[in-house]
Amino acid sequence: MTPGRETPGPVTLEPAHDRREAVANLFQFYVHDFADFWETRRVELQEDGRFPPYPWLDAFWADPQGEALLIRAGAALAGFVLIDRTAHSGQDCDYSMAEFFVARPYRREGVGRAAALEVLGARPGLWEIAVARRNAPALTFWRAVAADAAPSGFRERDQDDERWNGAILQLVIPDRSPVTGG
Ligand SMILES: CC(C)(COP(=O)(O)OP(=O)(O)OC[C@H]1O[C@@H](n2cnc3c(N)ncnc32)[C@H](O)[C@@H]1OP(=O)(O)O)[C@@H](O)C(=O)NCCC(=O)NCCS
Numbered sequence: 001m002t003p004g005r006e007t008p009g010p011v012t013l014e015p016a017h018d019r020r021e022a023v024a025n026l027f028q029f030y031v032h033d034f035a036d037f038w039e040t041r042r043v044e045l046q047e048d049g050r051f052p053p054y055p056w057l058d059a060f061w062a063d064p065q066g067e068a069l070l071i072r073a074g075a076a077l078a079g080f081v082l083i084d085r086t087a088h089s090g091q092d093c094d095y096s097m098a099e100f101f102v103a104r105p106y107r108r109e110g111v112g113r114a115a116a117l118e119v120l121g122a123r124p125g126l127w128e129i130a131v132a133r134r135n136a137p138a139l140t141f142w143r144a145v146a147a148d149a150a151p152s153g154f155r156e157r158d159q160d161d162e163r164w165n166g167a168i169l170q171l172v173i174p175d176r177s178p179v180t181g182g
Pocket residue numbers: 001030033099100101102103106107108109110111112113114130131132135136137138140141142144
């Protein structure tokens with residue numbers, strides 16, 4: 001927790017499939033952050049001062065297996081989570097953390113960690129989390145989250161091919177739903 005900051009309040013998640021404009025707006029900040037991590041200048045600002053709509057986002061909304069969530073810190077909109085089934089490793093997975101974002105005013109307050117643990121814990125199965133090579137803060141973040149989320153630990157591999165350049169974490173989230181019946 002950064003000294004002098006108030007705790008942001010409970011971290012909650014809500015479905016975002018009908019909040020596409022909010023996700024697209026937050027994506028502007030995401031792209032701005034990622035400009036530090038991409039090896040080349042992938043996007044140019046438009047004359048209106050925005051980045052162009054991210055082409056991948058349209059593909060995401062069309063993916064029936066895609067799931068979008070908004071992150072709230074207290075009452076405030078604080079970020080988003082996009083989940084799909086695209087395994088950058090080329091191996092099978094049940095879920096892939098496609099994009100994950102906490103806006104800067106809410107960072108280093110545990111918001112990302114709480115949101116990530118909630119997302120993972122609610123979706124048992126084999127997860128894949130790919131982290132771009134130059135995104136060192138995210139790798140620190142995901143290693144800590146994965147270690148806490150997966151009792152059996154996580155596997156990390158380094159990949160450098162046309163599918164992905166960076167670390168790929170694979171972890172199994174157990175099903176903790178209560179056994180009913182009898
Ligand atoms: C990475 C990101 C999601 C972290 O969100 P956050 O809410 O700030 O993370 P938390 O406060 O829950 O951090 C939990 C732990 O992760 C690690 N961590 C988080 N941000 C870090 C940073 N910038 N540098 C080093 N470690 C970091 C720390 O161990 C931290 O614990 P600490 O604050 O007690 O030291 C956020 O910085 C972000 O959205 N970045 C831009 C988008 C991005 O990179 N997304 C991930 C794509 S794979």
